[in-house]
Amino acid sequence: MFDFSGISNLVFALGRSGPAGIQLVGTVFALNKPGLFATASHVAGTANQGLVVVFKKLSSINDYQDTSDTAVQSFPIQIVATDPFHDLCVLKADVGIASNIVIGGADQAPVGAGISSFGFPHADHGRMVLTQQDTEIGARVLIESGSIKAKHLVLNTQARPGQSGSPVFLRTDGLLVGVLVGSYAPGGGGGISLGGVDPHTLHQTTHAVSAEYLSRMY
Amino acid sequence: MTVNIDILLEDEPVKWIQELPPYQRDSIEKLLSDGASFDDVAQAWISAAAANTYHFAASAPVGSKGAFLESLKYEVRAFLCGDKKYKKERDGLFGEKGLARTYVVSALAVAIAPHLSVASAVIAPLIALILASIGKVALNAWCASQVDAQPIVSPDRP
Numbered sequence: 001m002f003d004f005s006g007i008s009n010l011v012f013a014l015g016r017s018g019p020a021g022i023q024l025v026g027t028v029f030a031l032n033k034p035g036l037f038a039t040a041s042h043v044a045g046t047a048n049q050g051l052v053v054v055f056k057k058l059s060s061i062n063d064y065q066d067t068s069d070t071a072v073q074s075f076p077i078q079i080v081a082t083d084p085f086h087d088l089c090v091l092k093a094d095v096g097i098a099s100n101i102v103i104g105g106a107d108q109a110p111v112g113a114g115i116s117s118f119g120f121p122h123a124d125h126g127r128m129v130l131t132q133q134d135t136e137i138g139a140r141v142l143i144e145s146g147s148i149k150a151k152h153l154v155l156n157t158q159a160r161p162g163q164s165g166s167p168v169f170l171r172t173d174g175l176l177v178g179v180l181v182g183s184y185a186p187g188g189g190g191g192i193s194l195g196g197v198d199p200h201t202l203h204q205t206t207h208a209v210s211a212e213y214l215s216r217m218y
Numbered sequence: 219m220t221v222n223i224d225i226l227l228e229d230e231p232v233k234w235i236q237e238l239p240p241y242q243r244d245s246i247e248k249l250l251s252d253g254a255s256f257d258d259v260a261q262a263w264i265s266a267a268a269a270n271t272y273h274f275a276a277s278a279p280v281g282s283k284g285a286f287l288e289s290l291k292y293e294v295r296a297f298l299c300g301d302k303k304y305k306k307e308r309d310g311l312f313g314e315k316g317l318a319r320t321y322v323v324s325a326l327a328v329a330i331a332p333h334l335s336v337a338s339a340v341i342a343p344l345i346a347l348i349l350a351s352i353g354k355v356a357l358n359a360w361c362a363s364q365v366d367a368q369p370i371v372s373p374d375r376p
Contacts, residue, residue: 026275042267043275048337079337084266085245087273144269146262147252148245164274182271189272201272209268216241 002174004116004132008058010099011118011167013128014039015074017050022074024123027165027180028053028091030099036218037097039165040181040209041082041089048078053093058130061118065129072128085148086213087181101167104175105212106140106151113137114171115155117180117208123162124196133157134171135204143207151210153178159206168208178208220357222317223298227357231256231350237319242343256351260287260344286334290341293330294348299361304329323349 014028026043030036037053044051052074058065077093109115117133135157142149153168159180168178184205189198226233235246249259264287267273297304307329311322326345327338334341352360 040273040275042273046336046340049335079339081239081241082337082340083241083245084263087266087268143271145266146249148248148266150268152268159274161274180274181268182273184270185272186270188267188270198272207268207271213241217239 001171002116002169004118004169004174005060005062007118007132008061008063008130010097010101011130012037013054013120013123013162014043014077014165015052015054016045017052017074022052022054022072024054024120024126024128024162026123026162027119027167028077029118029165029167030097030101031090031214031218032099032101032103033218034096034098035093036080037077037091037093038167038179038214039089039091040087040179041084042087042181043165044079044082044089044091046079051077051079051091053077054128056128061130061132067127067129070126081217083213083217085145086150086209087145088179088209088214088217090214090218101169101176102174103211103215104170104177105215106153106177106210107212108175109137109140109153109170109177111137111139115153115168115177116171117155117157117163117166117168119159119163119166119180121160121163124160127162133159138205141207150213152181153208153210154184155180155206155208156204157206158202158204159183168211176211176214178211179214180206180208182207220312222315223312223322224356226317226319226322227349227352227360228354231353234319234323234346234350238323238343238346246343246347256347260347260351263344263347287344289334290330290344291348293333294326294345295361295364297326297329298357299364303333319346319349 010030015022028039080092081090138156139154166180185200189200327342331338
């Protein structure tokens with residue numbers, strides 16, 4: 001099994017800084033070139049204004065993360081490439097952070113393969129807890145955006161707001177095979193909200209776009 | 219002064235697309251080959267979203283996607299046809315010799331992005347599509363045909 005204990009140095013929250021402070025918008029992770037990061041394009045949005053990488057000092061994902069500590073550190077980041085058809089975005093910051101991730105894709109992730117994803121569930125409520133989710137690939141699907149079909153992985157787990165942009169790795173060798181973008185919802189959801197939760201999203205059919213599209217963007 | 223860009227505008231419009239990075243070009247060429255117009259593709263680019271997928275970003279999208287493309291077209295017209303607010307950037311661009319399409323797209327994107335509060339990387343492929351949609355026409359002739367184009371009062375981000 002791959003050792004993900006150092007993942008807290010590579011996966012961060014993405015936020016947007018404004019007069020009221022920083023609003024967390026999703027998950028972002030370091031690519032294998034200094035200063036470059038990736039997330040889902042719907043997370044980064046369209047504007048650079050106020051966009052920041054947000055983090056707390058964690059030596060390991062095994063550290064106890066103090067949920068009452070709202071003090072965070074951040075640095076600015078800017079969009080340098082966006083692909084809305086595959087819901088991916090590459091960003092650049094003036095920092096030396098780089099990962100040693102190897103980018104693969106859905107072709108290397110057969111149904112039943114074990115994966116780990118890392119992200120910030122419930123970030124819409126301001127909760128900032130780097131969380132590992134382990135599950136298996138339930139299916140490999142083609143999903144249309146316009147008439148552009150893209151390879152996606154179905155992850156057999158439930159995801160929540162804040163996890164979009166999470167990297168999805170094979171547990172065996174740490175190969176990056178996908179980027180979490182959302183969950184199945186008829187018509188894209190958004191029709192019903194109960195306490196801020198769309199009941200159409202309460203299931204274990206989470207979508208991750210194949211990471212292969214990312215390798216063409218930087 | 220517009221001679222340099224006229225050489226590009228009077229050439230095959232699809233060349234604006236062919237010089238985009240492959241990850242953008244491939245999707246756009248697929249849509250064009252399916253019969254979409256440059257304008258259709260620009261709208262598809264703005265409104266792209268995986269079918270039947272609920273996004274787990276922690277923030278809601280901002281603004282009207284429909285109005286954004288019209289706002290962007292207005293700004294491209296303003297840049298190319300001599301609006302005062304783009305004078306410095308326009309003079310700089312049109313003063314260059316041997317203009318390359320990638321440079322033109324990039325220059326327009328960087329100049330226009332702050333006026334629409336968007337990242338230049340987001341609008342660069344859209345600008346290439348708008349330039350392609352102009353067709354094979356000299357800049358002054360195109361600008362003369364745009365005199366009735368109305369400004370967008372309150373531009374929305376996509």
